[in-house]
Amino acid sequence: MAVPPEVLLDLLVRMVRIREFEEAGGRLMEQGKIPGALHLYVGEEAVAAGVCASLNRDDYLTSTHRGHGHLIAKGGDFKPMYAELFGKAAGYCRGKGGSMHIADLDLGMLGANGIVGGGPPIAVGAAWTAKRRGRGQVAACFFGDGASNQGTVHEAMNMAALWELPVVFVCENNLYGEYTRQDRHQTVADVAERAASYGMPGVVVDGMDVMAVHEATHEAVARARSGGGPSLLEAKTYRYFNHIGISPTSSYRSEDEVAQWRARDPIETFRQVLAKDGVLSLEQSDALRARVRSEVEEAIHYAEESPLPDPDTLLQDVYSEPAASATGGA
Amino acid sequence: MAVPPEVLLDLLVRMVRIREFEEAGGRLMEQGKIPGALHLYVGEEAVAAGVCASLNRDDYLTSTHRGHGHLIAKGGDFKPMYAELFGKAAGYCRGKGGSMHIADLDLGMLGANGIVGGGPPIAVGAAWTAKRRGRGQVAACFFGDGASNQGTVHEAMNMAALWELPVVFVCENNLYGEYTRQDRHQTVADVAERAASYGMPGVVVDGMDVMAVHEATHEAVARARSGGGPSLLEAKTYRYFNHIGISPTSSYRSEDEVAQWRARDPIETFRQVLAKDGVLSLEQSDALRARVRSEVEEAIHYAEESPLPDPDTLLQDVYSEPAASATGGA
Amino acid sequence: MTTAAVRQANYREAINEALRGEIERDPDVFLAGEDVAGHEGSFGASAGLLAAFGPERVVDTPISESGIIGMAVGAAATGLRPVVEVMFIDFIGVCMDQVLNQLAKMKYMFGGKARLPVVVRTTCGAGVRVAAQHSQSLEAMLCHIPGLKVVMPATPYDAKGLLISAIRDDNPVVFIEHKLLYRIQGEVPEEPYTLPLGVAEVRRPGTDLTIVSWSAMVHEALAAADELAQRGIHAEVIDLRTLSPLDAHTVLTSVHKTHRVVVAHEAVKFGGFGGEVAALIAEEAIDYLDAPVVRVGAPFSPVPFSPVLEDAWLPNRRQIVEAALRTMPARTGA
C-alpha cells in the first residue's frame, strides 16, 4: 500500500494528540484537579490512530473504559473533552458522563463505556443502521483482551457475522485485564483465533506499528463497506501506566517488561521512520508535538475556566422530554 | 474400542427408556393430563445415552429445557419423574419444578434449566468442586445449537479451559433453536469449531449413532478424569417432534427433512446392529421395549395416583431454614 | 373514546395491529427478537409481519438477549426505532446490563445528546404451568431504573394505543404483556390511535375504597369490586397502565375521595412496585386515610410448577376482597 504523505502525517498527528492529551490528563488527575479515575491510552496510540484513519466522520465507533484515545482519533475536540473530564458544563456530556462515558454522537462516537463488554452489542446495532441505510458506513468496535471473555463479545460477533454487518472488531490486546495477565484469563495466545468461531477473518497485527494497524484496518474497512461483513483485528499493544492513572507500574508486571514495550514506542518509532523517509524531519515532528502541547494547554485552561454545570440541570437529559416528567414518574 | 455386550445392551436400554418415557409423556401432555409444556427428547436419545454411559453415578451433569433424556440416561427413576411432570408431591422436586427444572442431585443431575445457556456456568462450578476433591469426577454439560450463541456458553468454556476443569461440553445440534434453523442463527456449520477459541479439543460426532457418541465421550471423559481438561463434543442430531409436545412438525421444516432423519433412527439402527452382531435378537429388543413400556405405564399409574402437594408446602424450600423465615423477610 | 368503527379484537390482535401499523408508517421502525419473524412470535403477536414487511423489518435473531438489546441501543442511537422482544420477562436477567446501564442511561450519560426510541416488548405472568423461570412479574426492577418507562396494559384497547405511543415515544419503553391476556377480547378501533403514557385509567368508579392495580390483576380487581358491590361496598378500580412514570395524581385523587386503599399486583409482594404506590400514599395522603394501606401480592417464593401450588401462589380476587374488608370500619376497629 503506497501511503501518501498527508496520510502518514495524519497518523502521526492522531497519535501525538492522544499522547499529549493523556499525559496531561493523567497529571491533572494525580493532582486531584480532574475528579474520579482516568484509564489512560498511553502506549496504545497506534491502535486508535491506525484504525480511525480509515474511518469517515459518519462511521461509527464503540469504545471502552479506556476511551479518550478512540475519541481523539475519531476527531474529538480537546476543549469539550477536558471540560468533560473536569465535570464542566461545556463538556461533551455537559459534565454528566466524565471520562468513562465521554461521547460525541456527531462524530459517530457512541461513548466510552464503563461496562467491560458493554460496547460490542451496541456496535452491532450501529452497523445494522449502516447496512439499512446502504451508504457504506461502518462501525469500529474496540474492546480489550480482558473483555474478550465477556459473553456479550461472543454474541455480538455471532450476530455481526450472521447478518454480514459492517463491523470491524478491534481487540486491543494490551496483555492485561486490569492486573491479570492474559495467560491467566484465557488459554489462547491470539484473541484473533476466535474469529473462526463466527466464520469471519481474524488478523493479528503489531499494535505498536501504526502503519501495520492502518493497513489491516484499511482492508477490513474496505471489506465491510462493500458488504463483505465483519472482521476481527487483534492489535498487540501495551499500556505504559497502571490500569488507572499515571503511576508507572506495580507488582503484577515487571519494570523490564514495561521497558521492552516502551522501547518500541509507536510514536517515536514512527517519527523516526517519517524522518528517514523524508516525510517529516525530527525537528518538524518536535514542532508538531510542541503545537499539540500548547493546544492541550489551551484546552486545559479553557476547561478549568469554564463554568460548572448548574445543579438545576441535574434532572435534565434523563428523558427526551420536558424535565418536569423526569422526576420519578410522578 | 471393543465394547463388551453388557455395555451395548446398556446403551440400548438407556435409549429405549428415554423414547418410551417421552412418547408417553408427550401424549399425556396433549391430553391435558400433564400440565404446562414438555420439550421432548425423542430422536436425540443416542446423545444422552452415549454420553451418560461414560459417566459414573457421582459425576455431574447440567441440562437444558429438554432435560428428561439427560436425567433418564443418568439413571433417573420413572416414578419420581412422572410424578414431577404431573406436579405431584412424590416428584423429584416435590412438584415445584416440573419438566423444566427436573433434577436429582443424588445422581449429580443439577437440573433441567429453563434458561437457554443457564447450565454451562453451573457445570464449571461442579467441575471446580470435582477438581478440588481430586477424586476424578467429571461434569457433562449439555446445551443446544441455539444456546451456543448465548454469552454464558462462551464464558463457561473459557473458564473451564483456563482452569483445566473436567468438563465435557456436549452441544446437541438438532439443527434448530426453536423454529430457527442453524444457518439463520450462526455462520459456522460445526459448533465444535468454537472449541479452538479456548484451546480445547472439539469433535463432531454423529448424534444418531450411539456408539459414535459413546466412543467420543469415552475419550473426552477419560481425558477430563485424568486432569487433561475440558473438551467440546458436538452431536449432530434431530428432534422428531415440534419444539414443544408431540405434534409432528410445522412450516419451519419440511416433512422430507424429518423423514430423512427418522430413517436414521438411533434406536432402530442400533438394535439392527445388535441383532446382526448377535448381541440381542430383534425379538429380544422387542421384549425389552415391552418391558420398558410396562414400566412406563406403571410409573404413570403411580404418578397419577399419588397425592398432590399440600398447599401448605408452598413456602417451604425457599430457604434452608424453618419455613417461618421464608415469608418475605418479615 | 369516540371512534367510528369500534369492533372487537383480542389483546394479541391489538398488539399485532399496533406493530403492523407502525412498521408500515415509519420506515425506521423494525421488530427484532427470537422467532418473531418466521414463527410469528411465541404468542403469535407478530403474525403476518414477516410476510408483509420482509426480513429487514422483521428480524429473527440468535438466542442472544444481550446482543438483541445492545443492537436496539446501537440502532436507536444511530437513528432507527427498534422494537425488540425478550420472549419472557424472566429472561431479562440475561440482558439486564444492556437495559440498566446502556439503554436507560445513555441519554443522560451523554448529556442529553442521544435519543433512544426503543421499545422492549416482553411477557410476564404466572398461571400457565411453566414454573419458576417463565412466570415472573419483574416490573419492580425496571421501574427503579431512571431513563426507562414501564407500561403494562390490561385491555386490548390499551394494548394497541399504548404500544403505538411507546413506539412513537423518543424514550426507551419496556412494554410488558401478560400472557394470560392475549386471548381476552375488547373494543379495538381498526385505525391507529395513541394513548398517553403515564396516565392511569379509572376502570370503575367508586366511593368507599380504591383498588390500585395493573396488568392482568386489574381483571381480578374488577371481579373483586363486583363481589364487594354485592356487600354494599363501592370500590373504585384504578388501572395504572403505565407504572413509570406513575400517575400519582389519579391515585391520590381517588384516595382523597375514598380514604381506603388496596394495592394489588401479581408480583411477589415483598419489594414489589406495590410498595412504591403504598409509600406514595403514606407520604402524600396520609391525612385522608381511614385505614391501613393493604397490599395484595404473591408470597415470597419462586413460582411453583404444580397447579395446586401455583394456584395457591397466585394473588386473586378473593385476596383482594379480603384485603378490602380489612380496610373497612368493622375490621379496622378490631
Add this chain to the structure above:
Amino acid sequence: MTTAAVRQANYREAINEALRGEIERDPDVFLAGEDVAGHEGSFGASAGLLAAFGPERVVDTPISESGIIGMAVGAAATGLRPVVEVMFIDFIGVCMDQVLNQLAKMKYMFGGKARLPVVVRTTCGAGVRVAAQHSQSLEAMLCHIPGLKVVMPATPYDAKGLLISAIRDDNPVVFIEHKLLYRIQGEVPEEPYTLPLGVAEVRRPGTDLTIVSWSAMVHEALAAADELAQRGIHAEVIDLRTLSPLDAHTVLTSVHKTHRVVVAHEAVKFGGFGGEVAALIAEEAIDYLDAPVVRVGAPFSPVPFSPVLEDAWLPNRRQIVEAALRTMPARTGA
C-alpha cells in the same frame, strides 16, 4: 457485645478478617472474582489472602461475571461454600440471570433438595466521582428476589460479624459493601464472631421520630439525629443491616413509640427499598402514625459525574433533617 480484645479496625480490615478467618476455618470456603487474588481486590479487601491460602482458595477469574456466579452456583450445589465478588453492584446486570434464576431459585425448583451456601460480595454507592455505571445502589432489585438474603453493613463491627454469618449461612446472601465505608474505623474484636442475619440495630434510641436507614446512609441519619437533637427532637435511628429478611419487628416497635418515620436510603427513591419499609408501616402501624411517612432517596436520574451534580444527587443529612421536620407537629398541621 462484651468481648475481651476490642480494638479499632476499619471496615476493609473487618471484611478482610472475616474472609481470612472463614477460609482458614472451613476448607470448603473459597473466594473467587476479578483481581481478588493477585491484586487483593479492587478495594483491598482480600489483602494477603492469596499469599496465605494459595490459588485454589483465592481465585482470580476472567472478566465473566455470569461465569463467576454460575461457578458459585455449581460449586455450592456440589458441596463447596463459594464467596464470589462482583466488583461493583452496577455490574449485576451482566450476571443477573445467574443470580435471579439460578442462584436464588435452585433450591425451591428442586423441591428443597439443594443447598446454596453462596455469598456474593459486591460494592455500592456514589460519591467517588465514577459516574453512572459505577455508583449505583441497586439493593431494591435484589430484595425483590425470593431465595436471596441481602445484607448491607454500615460499620466495621457489623461488616465482620455479618460477613462471617453470611458465609456460614446455607442460603445465598448478597453482601453489599459501600465503597465510602472502607476507611471508617470502629471497634472490631480480633476473634471471629457472628451477628444474626435479619436483625436490625437501634443505633441511637429516641422518642420523637424513627429514622430507618442502612449502609452509608446510617451515618447521615446519625448526623441528622445530632442536628435534630439540637432542636430538641429526639430521633431514634434504626440501621436495618439486613434488608431481606427484613426485621419488621424492630421497625414497628420503634414506630409504635415515636409515631413518626423517615426512611432514608442512597438509592433512587422511586421504586427503592424505602417503599417496602414505608408500605410495611402504612399497612401494619398506620394507627400509630401522627404524620406522613417521609422517604429520602436519590432523585430519578442516573448518577452524574460532575462533582457539583453528584453532590446534588446524593441524599444527605440535610434532607433527612428536612424530612424529619416535615413529620413534626408544626408542619403536619399546615
